[in-house]
Amino acid sequence: MRFVIKHAGYGSERVSTLSGFGKVKTASIETPTAALLTQGGSVVHLTVDVLAKVFSNPQLLWVPLSNSARLEAGVRAQGEGVAKFSGLQNHITCATLQNVSEITPSGHFETNLVPMWTKNGKKMISADKYMDIMEIYKPDILLAIADDHITLKEGNKRVSKAVERSCSLLDTCVNRYLNSTQLKDCSLIGVITGTGIKEKCEHCIKHILKHKEHLSGVALSGMTDGSEESLRIPIDKFEEILKRICESVPSDLVKFIEGCWSPDIIMKAIQYGWDVFDGSYPTKLTNAGYALKLNFDSHRISDELCILDLNNDRYKEDFRAVLEGCECLACRKHTRAYIQHLLNTKEMLSTVLLSIHNLHHFDQMFVHARRHIASGTFEVYKEHIIKQYETYKQQVLIENDIGKDCESVKTTKKIRVSDDITENVVSA
Amino acid sequence: MGSKSHALLFHVHAECKTTRARAGLMKLPHYTVKTPVFMPVGTQGTMKGLLPEQLEELDCEIILGNTYHLGNRPGTKVLEKVGGLHKFMSWNRALLTDSGGFQMVSLLKLAEITEEGVKFKSPYDDSEIMLTPEKSIEIQNCIGADIIMQLDDVVQTTFQNYDRIKEATERTSRWLDRCLKAHKRPSEQSIFPIVQGLLNSELREKSANDHLTKDVNGFAIGGLSGGESKDLFWPMVSLSTSILDKNRPRYLMGVGLAIDLVVCVALGVDMFDCVLPTRTARFGCALTKRGQLNLKQKKYEADLNPIENDCPCSTCKNYTRAYLHCIVTVETVACHLISVHNIAYQMHLMQAMRENIEKGTFPQFVKNFVNEIYSDGNIPTWVTDSLNSVGIHLSE
Numbered sequence: 001m002r003f004v005i006k007h008a009g010y011g012s013e014r015v016s017t018l019s020g021f022g023k024v025k026t027a028s029i030e031t032p033t034a035a036l037l038t039q040g041g042s043v044v045h046l047t048v049d050v051l052a053k054v055f056s057n058p059q060l061l062w063v064p065l066s067n068s069a070r071l072e073a074g075v076r077a078q079g080e081g082v083a084k085f086s087g088l089q090n091h092i093t094c095a096t097l098q099n100v101s102e103i104t105p106s107g108h109f110e111t112n113l114v115p116m117w118t119k120n121g122k123k124m125i126s127a128d129k130y131m132d133i134m135e136i137y138k139p140d141i142l143l144a145i146a147d148d149h150i151t152l153k154e155g156n157k158r159v160s161k162a163v164e165r166s167c168s169l170l171d172t173c174v175n176r177y178l179n180s181t182q183l184k185d186c187s188l189i190g191v192i193t194g195t196g197i198k199e200k201c202e203h204c205i206k207h208i209l210k211h212k213e214h215l216s217g218v219a220l221s222g223m224t225d226g227s228e229e230s231l232r233i234p235i236d237k238f239e240e241i242l243k244r245i246c247e248s249v250p251s252d253l254v255k256f257i258e259g260c261w262s263p264d265i266i267m268k269a270i271q272y273g274w275d276v277f278d279g280s281y282p283t284k285l286t287n288a289g290y291a292l293k294l295n296f297d298s299h300r301i302s303d304e305l306c307i308l309d310l311n312n313d314r315y316k317e318d319f320r321a322v323l324e325g326c327e328c329l330a331c332r333k334h335t336r337a338y339i340q341h342l343l344n345t346k347e348m349l350s351t352v353l354l355s356i357h358n359l360h361h362f363d364q365m366f367v368h369a370r371r372h373i374a375s376g377t378f379e380v381y382k383e384h385i386i387k388q389y390e391t392y393k394q395q396v397l398i399e400n401d402i403g404k405d406c407e408s409v410k411t412t413k414k415i416r417v418s419d420d421i422t423e424n425v426v427s428a
Numbered sequence: 429m430g431s432k433s434h435a436l437l438f439h440v441h442a443e444c445k446t447t448r449a450r451a452g453l454m455k456l457p458h459y460t461v462k463t464p465v466f467m468p469v470g471t472q473g474t475m476k477g478l479l480p481e482q483l484e485e486l487d488c489e490i491i492l493g494n495t496y497h498l499g500n501r502p503g504t505k506v507l508e509k510v511g512g513l514h515k516f517m518s519w520n521r522a523l524l525t526d527s528g529g530f531q532m533v534s535l536l537k538l539a540e541i542t543e544e545g546v547k548f549k550s551p552y553d554d555s556e557i558m559l560t561p562e563k564s565i566e567i568q569n570c571i572g573a574d575i576i577m578q579l580d581d582v583v584q585t586t587f588q589n590y591d592r593i594k595e596a597t598e599r600t601s602r603w604l605d606r607c608l609k610a611h612k613r614p615s616e617q618s619i620f621p622i623v624q625g626l627l628n629s630e631l632r633e634k635s636a637n638d639h640l641t642k643d644v645n646g647f648a649i650g651g652l653s654g655g656e657s658k659d660l661f662w663p664m665v666s667l668s669t670s671i672l673d674k675n676r677p678r679y680l681m682g683v684g685l686a687i688d689l690v691v692c693v694a695l696g697v698d699m700f701d702c703v704l705p706t707r708t709a710r711f712g713c714a715l716t717k718r719g720q721l722n723l724k725q726k727k728y729e730a731d732l733n734p735i736e737n738d739c740p741c742s743t744c745k746n747y748t749r750a751y752l753h754c755i756v757t758v759e760t761v762a763c764h765l766i767s768v769h770n771i772a773y774q775m776h777l778m779q780a781m782r783e784n785i786e787k788g789t790f791p792q793f794v795k796n797f798v799n800e801i802y803s804d805g806n807i808p809t810w811v812t813d814s815l816n817s818v819g820i821h822l823s824e
């Protein structure tokens with residue numbers, strides 16, 4: 001994979017391209033961007049023909065092993081990698097161990113094994129086993145296995161262990177990677193963990209950089225276990241972390257970030273030079289029946305909230321598009337009232353239409369970010385987006401205070417990124 | 429056909445010389461539908477996760493909505509404001525709605541039928557609601573489908589009491605008159621009467637003859653496909669189509685199994701509806717020329733073929749049985765993918781029948797179809813008998 005920086009902004013923000021992929025030779029991915037979250041190999045809720053109605057170019061796909069492990073036998077039988085097996089051979093795959101946005105119980109750990117939570121419960125997995133599967137999956141980009149499903153609040157002992165374990169797992173991954181013919185077209189990414197404790201995190205980065213000549217980038221993780229609480233990091237704390245990591249990672253490495261981060265945090269991360277985001281945020285909104293509708297025009301102040309809860313009865317007779325002027329198929333042809341009806345009757349088309357809009361709109365947020373970086377106006381755009389998100393957050397806090405008890409059902413729904421994993425783990 | 433003619437124009441352009449099968453065009457206000465046609469069922473104003481664009485790509489020309497469900501949600505107030513179901517669900521082709529009576533009797537245990545209508549307890553607030561023929565038409569006028577159904581007096585198909593069946597059949601005729609009288613949009617919507625009489629040929633004959641005298645644009649054949657034996661089913665279909673006149677379309681309600689479609693087209697039916705293709709998809713069941721595949725079975729784990737090799741649907745073009753095996757009943761995408769294939773299967777079957785009727789090769793097509801789907805040679809007697817009755821002799 002080739003990584004070329006096209007425009008560097010006033011801060012550390014940058015516009016770059018990823019190209020030179022082994023399978024889809026003509027693909028060129030512009031960053032900053034978000035990868036599309038897959039589940040069981042497919043972009044969540046969308047078949048390949050519907051995906052083609054949302055994006056006409058090759059897209060970056062986020063492929064967590066935790067939700068696609070059951071494909072292994074089939075992918076092996078076919079022998080052409082996970083993308084081809086899942087009908088998405090025209091796209092670029094980025095594989096990782098776990099969707100860090102999935103809430104998992106905290107389990108016990110063993111020296112060289114990391115727990116992987118699947119629908120059927122917990123599996124302990126070693127770096128070798130991970131690389132065995134990756135040789136079958138043949139992703140274009142591969143995040144090394146790491147012990148990174150931890151929050152910023154985690155204590156010293158657990159963080160030390162996580163970093164130590166992740167360093168040793170990375171050594172195995174690099175070693176296997178260098179000796180693998182199946183992965184010769186694949187780019188390896190080191191995973192930063194222990195992020196909450198400065199010294200541990202720096203130790204982790206130093207260790208990753210020892211392998212720099214074999215790595216294409218780093219992925220920032222070790223900040224969330226998927227819980228809503230762990231995602232609620234004060235933005236200045238987040239900024240401090242981004243800043244110090246930005247300073248210790250050379251700029252010729254692609255920077256990934258794992259986690260279901262909201263637009264305000266994404267803007268901050270772009271400012272500090274982050275390139276690729278895991279795309280679970282729009283999926284999380286879709287699964288809750290929400291639609292994202294940011295105003296991208298920084299000269300215009302918008303009075304509507306940037307997220308609509310379409311479960312709400314108030315949209316029953318609202319025959320406007322989710323976002324007027326949006327060019328996605330859902331907005332061109334369907335109304336808030338119709339989506340409200342589909343949610344109300346639990347019809348599957350609700351998540352299809354919301355996915356179409358949310359994925360398109362989330363992508364547009366990055367398109368505009370790249371445009372602003374290139375023209376040197378990113379700072380204004382960033383503040384414009386952050387402000388809209390903060391207004392929304394305040395409004396939700398007020399509403400939650402009013403209806404805390406009756407909202408409890410919805411809160412559990414809100415934190416659900418993929419379906420039913422917690423339920424299944426508990427009952428397993 | 430008087431004032432109602434422009435809500436439906438039916439023209440038969442090819443008739444099979446052996447059987448009663450015919451191919452035609454049914455011009456409706458929103459679309460011109462090629463018959464014989466299969467109509468997938470989109471109960472609540474949506475087809476199981478598929479976009480209207482996908483249904484068009486699958487060549488669906490007319491789909492079904494359920495009046496009972498739509499009347500509850502989104503409700504007539506919303507549908508009136510938006511200007512009907514076509515606009516609400518963004519579907520520009522033809523629609524058909526049922527009367528709501530069948531749902532009421534089958535879903536609600538407390539339904540009570542009187543001369544006035546069907547009385548039932550609301551599942552939402554326990555209040556008593558009366559669905560009369562007038563009310564059913566009022567809701568259907570609001571939904572705005574191209575073809576709407578009269579309210580009929582529904583009795584379970586396997587029911588035996590002659591007096592009750594007779595009462596229901598006669599009441600259905602009386603209710604038809606009330607429906608036609610209450611109909612507010614005859615130039616945009618056609619009411620189809622429903623031939624009743626269950627498995628009693630004398631009553632069914634009477635019902636069909638009653639309806640024939642009415643100023644209507646087409647007929648439905650009801651009271652079948654409710655668990656009765658196939659040996660009793662096909663003679664009733666045959667009897668109904670032999671009485672109903674040739675110039676108006678005939679719609680057999682609730683039938684969608686491939687072999688049933690083929691036999692009933694041969695018996696002269698033009699329209700069908702069934703939840704089968706989408707319902708079975710949810711359980712991982714794919715329809716094929718050689719019968720149904722249950723993709724959950726372990727034998728598909730490493731099967732790299734598509735569901736059907738010569739199927740041009742987007743599922744078969746992009747996905748293997750092995751992949752579908754991994755995700756059936758787990759991911760919503762699996763349900764969409766199998767629904768696409770299953771609807772494509774039904775559509776291709778109808779298309780093949782239309783083409784063969786037009787080319788004059790329908791009897792041979794039927795023979796080939798039967799031999800392929802019963803490749804083990806065990807052809808059920810009812811199939812042999814029913815086809816014999818219209819001049820197709822399988823053993824020749």
Ligand SMILES: [Zn+2]
Nearest residue numbers: 326328331357
């Ligand atoms: Zn949109």
Ligand SMILES: [Zn+2]
Nearest residue numbers: 739741744769
């Ligand atoms: Zn197919």
